[in-house]
Amino acid sequence: EDKVVQSPLSLVVHEGDTVTLNCSYEVTNFRSLLWYKQEKKAPTFLFMLTSSGIEKKSGRLSSILDKKELFSILNITATQTGDSAIYLCAVSGGTSYGKLTFGQGTILTVHP
Amino acid sequence: DVKVTQSSRYLVKRTGEKVFLECVQDMDHENMFWYRQDPGLGLRLIYFSYDVKMKEKGDIPEGYSVSREKKERFSLILESASTNQTSMYLCASRQGGRTYYGYTFGSGTRLTVV
Numbered sequence: 150e151d152k153v154v155q156s157p158l159s160l161v162v163h164e165g166d167t168v169t170l171n172c173s174y175e176v177t178n179f180r181s182l183l184w185y186k187q188e189k190k191a192p193t194f195l196f197m198l199t200s201s202g203i204e205k206k207s208g209r210l211s212s213i214l215d216k217k218e219l220f221s222i223l224n225i226t227a228t229q230t231g232d233s234a235i236y237l238c239a240v241s242g243g244t245s246y247g248k249l250t251f252g253q254g255t256i257l258t259v260h261p
Numbered sequence: 262d263v264k265v266t267q268s269s270r271y272l273v274k275r276t277g278e279k280v281f282l283e284c285v286q287d288m289d290h291e292n293m294f295w296y297r298q299d300p301g302l303g304l305r306l307i308y309f310s311y312d313v314k315m316k317e318k319g320d321i322p323e324g325y326s327v328s329r330e331k332k333e334r335f336s337l338i339l340e341s342a343s344t345n346q347t348s349m350y351l352c353a354s355r356q357g358g359r360t361y362y363g364y365t366f367g368s369g370t371r372l373t374v375v
Contacts, residue, residue, distance in 0.1 A: 180360055180361045181361040185363070190369060191265075191351070191367060191368045192351075192366050193366075194363050197361070197362065237303065237304065239304075239363065241360055241361055241362075241363075246309070246311050246317070246360065247359075247360025247361065248294070248306060248309060248319070249294075249363065249364065251296075251303045251304035251305075253303040254303050254304075
């Protein structure tokens with residue numbers, strides 16, 4: 150059975166802090182790992198990772214994949230209150246349809 | 262702007278009712294998905310459809326069925342709603358064959374069964 154595990158499940162920080170979110174997986178026929186940010190409504194796409202060791206970066210957010218150890222991290226530097234959200238990790242794998250298996254999510258709260 | 266639209270943002274239904282959750286996408290996507298989201302459990306796949314009139318069970322299909330008569334519309338049906346089906350329901354779509362890529366999500370329907 151495909152499995153994705155995120156840690157921590159929740160995190161409370163102050164503005165300006167740096168946070169690291171973790172995602173480990175066990176998936177057959179791995180294709181890609183994706184990170185999403187979810188505020189009050191629809192999850193929005195952050196990154197897609199397919200190759201080990203290549204960092205993806207967007208502003209203060211960055212992510213990297215380790216396909217040997219089967220995990221990924223999402224880093225957020227200089228956090229702001231607008232970063233408060235649920236961060237979802239998902240892995241595409243399984244059958245030829247490549248359905249996404251999601252982790253539990255990490256709830257990040259950034260206080261002023 | 263491409264969209265996945267779920268017909269209701271909030272819904273309250275009684276135990277035993279038959280409930281229809283509707284999802285429409287305007288991107289001509291072949292693949293469509295229904296997930297439910299619960300605290301501490303993340304998103305769990307209920308059903309998906311890789312093309313019109315096709316459907317596949319996900320990880321938690323019990324108590325649910327689906328219908329995909331047209332490409333743009335994917336309906337989730339709760340045959341006899343129960344309180345343990347109180348949850349956030351998310352619909353998503355993706356172009357067929359793009360198995361590496363993520364989905365476009367709808368805004369979700371928060372269903373409460375009383």
